[in-house]
Amino acid sequence: xxxxxxxxxxxxxxxxxxxxxxxxxxxxxxxxxxxxxxxxxxxxxxxxxxxxxxxxxxxxxxxxxxxxxxxxxxxxxxxxxxxxxxxxxxxxxxxxxxxxxxxxxxxxxxxxxxxxxxxxxxxxxxxxxxxxxxxxxxxxxxxxxxxxxxxxxxxxxxxxxxxxxxxxxxxxxxxxxxxxxxxxxxxxxxxxxxxxxxxxxxxxxxxxxxxxxxxxxxxxxxxxxxxxxxxxxxxxxxxxxxxxxxxxxxxxxxxxxxxxxxxxxxxxxxxxxxxxxxxxxxxxxxxxxxxxxxxxxxxxxxxxxxxxxxxxxxxxxxxxxxxxxxxxxxxxxxxxxxxxxxxxxxxxxxxxxxxxxxxxxxxxxxxxxxxxxxxxxxxxxxxxxxxxxxxxxxxxxxxxxxxxxxxxxxxxxxxxxxxxxxxxxxxxxxxxxxxxxxxxxxxxxxxxxxx
Ligand SMILES: Cc1cc2nc3c(=O)[nH]c(=O)nc-3n(C[C@H](O)[C@H](O)[C@H](O)COP(=O)(O)OP(=O)(O)OC[C@H]3O[C@@H](n4cnc5c(N)ncnc54)[C@H](O)[C@@H]3O)c2cc1C
Numbered sequence: 001x002x003x004x005x006x007x008x009x010x011x012x013x014x015x016x017x018x019x020x021x022x023x024x025x026x027x028x029x030x031x032x033x034x035x036x037x038x039x040x041x042x043x044x045x046x047x048x049x050x051x052x053x054x055x056x057x058x059x060x061x062x063x064x065x066x067x068x069x070x071x072x073x074x075x076x077x078x079x080x081x082x083x084x085x086x087x088x089x090x091x092x093x094x095x096x097x098x099x100x101x102x103x104x105x106x107x108x109x110x111x112x113x114x115x116x117x118x119x120x121x122x123x124x125x126x127x128x129x130x131x132x133x134x135x136x137x138x139x140x141x142x143x144x145x146x147x148x149x150x151x152x153x154x155x156x157x158x159x160x161x162x163x164x165x166x167x168x169x170x171x172x173x174x175x176x177x178x179x180x181x182x183x184x185x186x187x188x189x190x191x192x193x194x195x196x197x198x199x200x201x202x203x204x205x206x207x208x209x210x211x212x213x214x215x216x217x218x219x220x221x222x223x224x225x226x227x228x229x230x231x232x233x234x235x236x237x238x239x240x241x242x243x244x245x246x247x248x249x250x251x252x253x254x255x256x257x258x259x260x261x262x263x264x265x266x267x268x269x270x271x272x273x274x275x276x277x278x279x280x281x282x283x284x285x286x287x288x289x290x291x292x293x294x295x296x297x298x299x300x301x302x303x304x305x306x307x308x309x310x311x312x313x314x315x316x317x318x319x320x321x322x323x324x325x326x327x328x329x330x331x332x333x334x335x336x337x338x339x340x341x342x343x344x345x346x347x348x349x350x351x352x353x354x355x356x357x358x359x360x361x362x363x364x365x366x367x368x369x370x371x372x373x374x375x376x377x378x379x380x381x382x383x384x385x386x387x388x389x390x391x392x393x394x395x396x397x398x399x400x401x402x403x404x405x406x407x408x409x410x411x412x413x414x415x416x417x418x419x420x421x422x423x424x425x426x427x428x429x430x431x432x433x434x435x436x437x438x439x440x441x442x443x444x445x446x447x448x449x450x451x
Contacts, residue, residue, distance in 0.1 A: 006169060018039050020118075036167075058327055083427065093420075110436050117150075120147050132362060177410070186202060205409060209412050213385075214336050217416060220404075225410065226404050236313070238312065248304070266285040
């Protein structure tokens with residue numbers, strides 16, 4: 001239910017942030033146990049420009065400071081209030097390479113329920129990618145699916161307003177996480193608008209930060225949590241390059257694999273090929289709007305002619321980071337400072353050369369040469385990596401259970417935990433990881449509270 005104040009109540013689990021990550025987590029825990037949950041959200045039910053100012057940052061590098069708050073909306077439902085809803089699963093490459101400390105199968109099993117929460121067609125987990133029926137298997141087809149983009153705040157509002165074990169506190173921003181070096185003791189909250197002296201403390205057995213890909217690292221830094229870890233470092237985006245090369249694809253071969261429900265067609269190099277050739281995952285999307293005749297292997301055939309859009313992962317670099325600015329936000333907290341460069345030109349060329357070679361060899365089609373230097377590399381509005389998952393406390397922030405290393409009761413949800421970005425849009429995987437974390441936390445209350 002929606003509440004206006006917390007009083008002296010102590011919760012089992014306090015979740016900060018009601019975007020897709022925080023809401024999926026609360027939904028699943030409430031379905032599996034009787035744990036008492038507090039969901040704290042900076043924003044209110046509708047978009048509010050004054051509260052959105054809390055997401056403003058200072059920035060240096062390839063993206064201007066005005067870019068970042070657009071993709072960090074503050075309201076009940078988070079950035080899903082404006083997202084486009086395209087979804088595809090993480091590729092296996094970085095799991096095969098050991099960049100993730102968990103096996104790929106650990107996350108694959110959660111996509112079925114994540115697809116349901118996001119209102120996607122079931123093919124999104126049943127047929128996430130397909131191989132072509134040709135001899136050359138280095139190119140795969142990996143579509144992006146959508147239903148209509150789920151606005152979490154609208155879709156799940158009634159569930160949250162009626163559930164007896166979930167308290168939702170809107171218009172309250174978590175400004176500090178208080179630790180005794182071993183565990184989190186309390187969170188400080190301030191009203192996002194209104195009385196600036198209205199700070200309250202809340203208590204829970206477990207705490208989860210689900211404040212988005214920038215907010216999680218910033219909040220940990222504001223509370224000086226895990227200062228020995230790379231919190232804030234390895235911040236990543238998805239480099240996007242639009243329309244700088246053209247694809248000619250054999251229509252009959254493409255038609256043999258694409259279905260009507262796949263809204264957004266993309267080809268990729270296979271995970272095995274990427275690992276063998278030390279390449280990052282790299283998706284090339286195309287449209288089927290224009291058909292023209294072309295000669296393939298000496299034969300005249302219909303071809304899809306399409307500008308190519310590249311979506312890729314990038315190398316994690318410690319120097320790409322979120323830290324605390326000298327300037328403050330409207331609640332007098334240090335703003336985020338983001339220093340970020342893609343450093344992607346050389347990698348894009350390497351990936352494209354490999355892709356063009358394999359596309360030709362596969363008989364699926366061909367690609368024109370892109371320019372030596374891409375005119376513009378833009379981002380996808382996906383913030384990844386700044387509280388990365390890993391095996392050791394020196395080189396990562398959270399462990400395989402999404403728990404902050406060496407802190408007993410603090411967890412992180414969202415794409416900030418991804419140690420590798422994959423070429424895939426993140427939200428389906430954000431939800432899948434939130435469900436996995438929900439199962440881990442629900443387990444703590446089994447026996448005591450199980451339904
Ligand atoms: C225009 C646009 C299009 C997009 N399209 C796609 C797409 O097609 N596919 C895709 O996969 N992704 C897409 N995205 C990205 C997608 O919206 C995000 O990946 C997703 O919303 C992240 O979920 P989250 O819960 O981790 O973070 P968010 O949605 O950002 O939610 C975080 C929540 O935490 C709250 N919060 C933050 N700090 C605090 C604090 N200190 N105290 C209390 N509350 C706090 C915020 O108010 C917010 O409600 C798009 C984004 C944009 C902007």
